[in-house]
Amino acid sequence: MTDASAIILFDGVCNLCNGFVQFVIRHDAAGRFRFAALQSAAGQALLRQHQLPTPAEPDSVVLLTNGQAYTHSAAALGILHGLGGGWRWLARLGWVFPRPLRDAVYRLIARYRYRWFGRQDACWLPTPELRARFL
Template sequence: MTEDAHSAVVVYDGVCLLCSRWVRFLLEHDRQGRYRFASMQAQSGRQLLQSHGLDPDSPYSMLLVEDGHGYTDTTAIVRILRSLPDRRWRWLGGLMSWIPRILRDVAYRFMARHRYRLFGRSEQCFVPSPEQRSRFIAT
């Protein structure tokens, strides 16, 4: 799979309700359409995870692929928040970046490990609207 040079790709767990809410949040707030999405259940998501050293069968990480570099966990979240046009999200990303990564990632990993129990799980991946479909990498 090749990445579009003008967009970043967020690989997310398509059956995790929290992860699907994160994608919906980004669809709403990323007005420029900078981010595209690949579920880790899709072949394209699995390939991206593997190419960045992550196990697609046991991923506790969200992956952001931007300019050929992979960012995981809270580093990915901070980068995304700081890129959004709304000042409050950029501010939150900046605030998060002041917290040492090790502490941020410990909290993130705890939530990732327990995400289905805490937030629920869907039997199928999030289905985008026809207008949103072009932002998703389906294969």
């Protein structure tokens, strides 16, 4: 599902989202994914380019790949699939469940993510080594 120029848009102040980005970085040895916070100018421009809403409070990770935009559970599963290896198998298992059910669980977690995992006052900044992978 992902190509060499796949972009992940994430909530830059969400601790859960930042943890997920760091997880992807650790497991993306090929460097397939690039990243942008949804709150950043680059993130906002990409949302507009793909005709996606630009809410004040982001509620979904977004995967942009092959000219398509994926949100909610489809984005999360697409990212896992793009990591390859055992993560691809986990993504395939996730695709077994109907999208309405997957998205309902995703939205429940998204609704309470700040309460359960916390939030930062500002977007997470990548290390100098990782800066090239961020837009």
